[in-house]
Amino acid sequence: DQQVKQNSPSLSVQEGRISILNCDYTNSMFDYFLWYKKYPAEGPTFLISISSIKDKNEDGRFTVFLNKSAKHLSLHIVPSQPGDSAVYFCAAYSGSARQLTFGSGTQLTVLP
Amino acid sequence: ETGVTQTPRHLVMGMTNKKSLKCEQHLGHNAMYWYKQSAKKPLELMFVYSLEERVENNSVPSRFSPECPNSSHLFLHLHTLQPEDSALYLCASSQDPLTGGFNEQFFGPGTRLTVL
Numbered sequence: 001d002q003q004v005k006q007n008s009p010s011l012s013v014q015e016g017r018i019s020i021l022n023c024d025y026t027n028s029m030f031d032y033f034l035w036y037k038k039y040p041a042e043g044p045t046f047l048i049s050i051s052s053i054k055d056k057n058e059d060g061r062f063t064v065f066l067n068k069s070a071k072h073l074s075l076h077i078v079p080s081q082p083g084d085s086a087v088y089f090c091a092a093y094s095g096s097a098r099q100l101t102f103g104s105g106t107q108l109t110v111l112p
Numbered sequence: 113e114t115g116v117t118q119t120p121r122h123l124v125m126g127m128t129n130k131k132s133l134k135c136e137q138h139l140g141h142n143a144m145y146w147y148k149q150s151a152k153k154p155l156e157l158m159f160v161y162s163l164e165e166r167v168e169n170n171s172v173p174s175r176f177s178p179e180c181p182n183s184s185h186l187f188l189h190l191h192t193l194q195p196e197d198s199a200l201y202l203c204a205s206s207q208d209p210l211t212g213g214f215n216e217q218f219f220g221p222g223t224r225l226t227v228l
Contacts (some may be wrong), residue, residue: 002154009152014216032214043116043202043219044155093214100217102155109121 003027004092006103015112019077023090026071030092030101033066038087038105040066047088048075056089080110114138116129116220118203126192133188133223135203143208144186144215146178147199161186162208193227200224 005024013019021035031052036044042098050057050064057064063076077084090103116137137144140144142153146158160168161180176191186203204217 004154034216041221043118043204043221045219046216049214049216055192095214098162098208099157099160101157104154105151 001026002036002091002103004101004103006090006106008106009104010107012085012109012111013080015082016079016108019075019080019084019108019110021077021088021090021106021108023073023075024071025073025092026092027092027101028068028071029094029096031095032093033064033073034091034093034100035062035064036091036102038088038089044089060064077108080108082110082112085110116203116205116218118220118223120223122188122224122226124170124228126228127193127195129193130189132190133201133203133225135186135188135220137184137186137203137205137220139205141205141218142183142205143206144180144183144205145187145204146188146218147202147204149202149222151199155202159188166179190225192203193225195227198214198225198227212224 003026020024034049036049038044048062050066066073072111087105091100113188113217119134147155149155158172164180189213194197200222202222206217207215
């Protein structure tokens, strides 16, 4: 059973609007949560992370929110740009296992 | 070269072939990883090496054999693969904190493997 789930395989957003990507997890022992972005023919690149003791982390246009009681995190991109079009992977890190567990990804398309 | 490089970028092989995937990291990291990404599925962790010692093997079939001769190089030796092994194989590296904490993983571009 998947411990990290991204239930939306795709999302389309108009340029300049907000993109909200969602992720749910089942293991309450994860220590960090991350978002990776992947363009075609490239490996995933790290975007932003959040510690399990925080509820928000912001970096420029990107903000990650963590709701531990709901075991839910989200990535907000505002304003969205066409260059943001990529597959976004949610990942969770367990310090005890020293492993990253990934979701299946969400394809974001930002329309000009 | 910078970052994490992988060769070859594309590989087509028959079920009886033996081939190897190569990964090299130029970031001074001490941990390296092999992941498998099948279509529409999450990245699956296959192997983890920290300080050149294998620390994790996630129930991967023996037809996949990793090798880590030093902290900069990682290989994945392939033999008698099955068509369902066709996937994107990604290598990553990080600085293993060893004593807790977290450092993000940096990925290579991947090898697209097709098994006929």
